[in-house]
Amino acid sequence: MSPRRCSPVSSSAVPVAGPEHVWSVTEHLEDILGTVRPLEPIELQLLDAQGCVLVEDITVPLSLPPFDNSSMDGYAVRAADIVGASEEFPAVLTVIGDVAAGRSGELRVGPGQAARIMTGAPLPPGAEAVVPVEWTDGGLGGGPVSGMRAHSAAPEGASGQVHVHRAAEAGAHVRTRGSDCRAGDRALDAGAVVGAxxxxxxxxIGLGTVRVRPRPRVVVISTGSELVQPGEPLDDGEIYDSNSFALTAAVRAAGAIAYRVGAVADDAETLRATIEDQLVRADMVVTTGGVSVGAYDVVKEALSHVGDEDEAGSGIEFRKLAMQPGKPQGFGSIGPDHTPLLALPGNPVSSYVSFELFVRPAIRTLMGLPDVHRPTTRAVLRTDKALTSPAGRRQFLRGRHSPADGTVSPVGASGSHLVAALAHADALIVVPEDDTSVEPGTEVEVVLLG
Structure with missing residues (x-):
């Protein structure tokens, strides 16, 4: 599959800021969304388009259903012939033949006549309604039957009778032409996600292909020599690689195609080579870990000067954000096709919160969706004691939202390593930069996660 790229990084989207500048959450997000562009549209077969976004309105080319047809197994009749029909005084009609689904036939229902008809079969001329087989004695079978067997046509001259025990109005059990949608109607709007x-x-409506923006391909790479694949034994000082699994799952949930590379050891050249190898199948690269100020922060070491060697317009900028968790972040593009790269911190909560705030909107921008953000709401803080927050930072606390009573409760402590609490959260409680304490009962902003 050939690479699908977004537009090159626009240098005008990046504010002029020195290395010590502390970015706000809003500034960082605006820079990302001002840089990333939707993927170019392509024509795909229907099943290949699942999860993609339509780029043009779809107009119905033919009415649906395209002809009047039966919604039941039964008998096609004229309404006037069964007026007043009952168990005691059934209407007796002559059966002139069968109409099966997929066969138009040449039968015409006249006065006192009926045609045995199957579900989905076209209503024959002259007929106005369908009486279900359960309302009859089964016709040619000579007694009540539980079902019907389809025949392509009755033998020439075939006849029999059916006793109809209930009346039906014109149009009963008939799916009329265009009752679902009519030719010229708008079937789907541009921007709709193609689902089942x-x-x-x-x-x-007969369309075998559709023009869409493809699902972005996102490569997820975690870094750290201490990381071990789940299922393998741990040595002293090692931990399991959870970030790459969490982010890969989050990428899929956002609507993209995810490729999990796994953990790369703390070696700058190895990491850089790994990223370069992945560019052939990436519309976006997401790394986690190695973006702080430690001696082994290999993402910064590997990518800080990437723009010096790549084409003009490429480069990764590493930033400090006024947020908790997730202060260290990186963003830019890499490679000749200017593939966006978002570098996230390595602590599990920091990584996941950063994904929700920055990566998910970027993915949905690549998809061409009109609304890229998680929904937010206001809720009353339900807690035993006040929440504290560092001055000058926007804090995102894990929470459980209760729509029934409009409250939200903190889950676990605020540590960025506490992944167990994250597993029980369905929301993020937002504490603004200027607030250092939030009392119980205060109305707060809540980001809803799924």
Whole structure:
């Protein structure tokens, strides 16, 4: 598959800022969304388009259903012939033949006649309604039956009778032409995500392909010599690599195609080579770990000067953000196609919160979605004691949101390594930069996670 790239990084999108500048959450997000561009549209087969976003309105080319057809197994009749029909005084009609699904036939229902008809079969001329087989004595079978067997046509001259025990109005059990949608109607709007129901509609109106923005391909790489694949034994000083699994799952949940590379040891050249090898299948690269100020922060070491060697416009900038968790961040592009790269911190909570705030909106921008952000709401803080927050930082605390009573409760402590609490959270409680304490009962902003 050939690479699918977004537009090159625009240098005008990046504010002029020195290395000591502390970025706000809003500044960093605006820079990302002002840089990343939706992927170029392509034509895809229906099943390949699942999860993609339509780039143009879809107009119905033919009415659906395209002809009047039966919604039941039964008998196609004229309404006037079964007026007043009952168990005691059934209407007796002559059966002139069968109409099966997929066969138009040449039957015409006249006065006192009926045609045995199957579900989905076209309503024959002259007929106005369908009486279900359960309302009859089963016709040619000579007694009540539980079902019907389809025949392509009755033998020439075939006849029999059916006793109808209930009346039906014109149009009963008939799916009329265009009752679902009519030719010229708008079936789907540009910007719609193609899911199973949309594929059903596109197929029903006869479209075999559709023009969409493809699902972005996102490569996830975690860094750290201490990281071990889950399922393997741990030595002293080692931990399991959870970030790459969490981020890969989050990428999929955002609607993209995820490629998990796994943990790369703390070696700058190895990391840089790994990233370069992955560019052939990446519309975006996400790394986690190695973006702080430690001696082994290999992402910064590997990528800080990447723009010196790549084409003009490429480069990764490492920043300090006024937020907790997730202060160290990196963003820019890499390689000849200017593939966006977002470098996230390595602590599990910091990594996940950063993904929700920055990576997920970037992925959904690549998809061409009109709304890229998680929904937010206001809720009353339910807690036993006041929440504290560092001055000058926007804090994101894990929480459980209760829509029933409009409250939100903190989950676990605020440490950025506490992944167990994250597993029980469904929201982020936002504490603004200027607030150092939030009392119980205060209304707060809440970011809803799924």
């Amino acid at each position: 129901p949309q594929i059903a509609l596109l197929a029903a």
